[in-house]
Amino acid sequence: MPAAALCIRTFDSADESEVVALWHACGLVRPWNDPYKDIERKRSFQPGLFLVATQADAAGVEVLVGSAMAGYDGHRGSVYYLAVAPGHQRAALGRRLMQEVEQRLLALGCPKVNVLVRTSNVQVLGFYDALGYARDEAFCLGKRLIPDH
Template identity: 60%
Template sequence: MEPLIRPFRPADTEAVVALWEACGLVRPWNDPRRDIARKATVQPELFLVATTPTAAGTEALVAAGMAGFDGHRGWVNYLAVRPDLQGGGLGRTMMAEFERLLGAMGCPKVNLQVRAGNEQVIAFYESLGYAPDHAVSLGKRLIADDEA
């Protein structure tokens, strides 16, 4: 059965964190539960998960990601597909849904960041038509997760 893409629900939190950990997206300086709580306050309709039914009649969370639109650019963050399902088209489906939602909001361009050296993920996004912008990404933490 095809996965169902739907908005994130608070009950999905631990499954999303486990997925992000399994995919190597979690870093010590970013508390994923705080990132989830923050996203729940800003454009929560752009926090999507994909689930499949289990034999027990429950849902198994198999993909998740966050998007946002600031009026100038759209962004996709934390896109993850369960490792054993990667390469099967689910990441492509999730990105198509983000692009559809952002486009419906009037978003003219979508940006995303991939950690340097993650060639497999860079190749995935390039296969979807994304290309390096030849821009340097800078960041400044305003709230340290260990202080919040």
């Protein structure tokens, strides 16, 4: 049986609990980031750059299998929360999500995309290497302005 067609679309509020569950399943949630607040913030700014991927399961029910959150500040694009459900990884879904993100950013005139990868997530570096992403000689520094907890 052929694989179910992948649908990539903009996030909808009905996706919220499935997206948060996906992020937990993929190990993307950290105690200092409230995923619900991250979603709320994204929905208020460039919501068209918050994508989900769905596929029909064996019963024909649409199941959320991926997500990607992106942003563009006029200088660089950024990608966050790229996630593919563990049972659906290694089937080019992450590649398809990134292609859609890149197309949407390019349509906004974005000249370069940055992706942040936690140092503990080394297995994903090969994925980004295969997509043509290079490791920049730069440090990522952060400062929380609004605590989530």
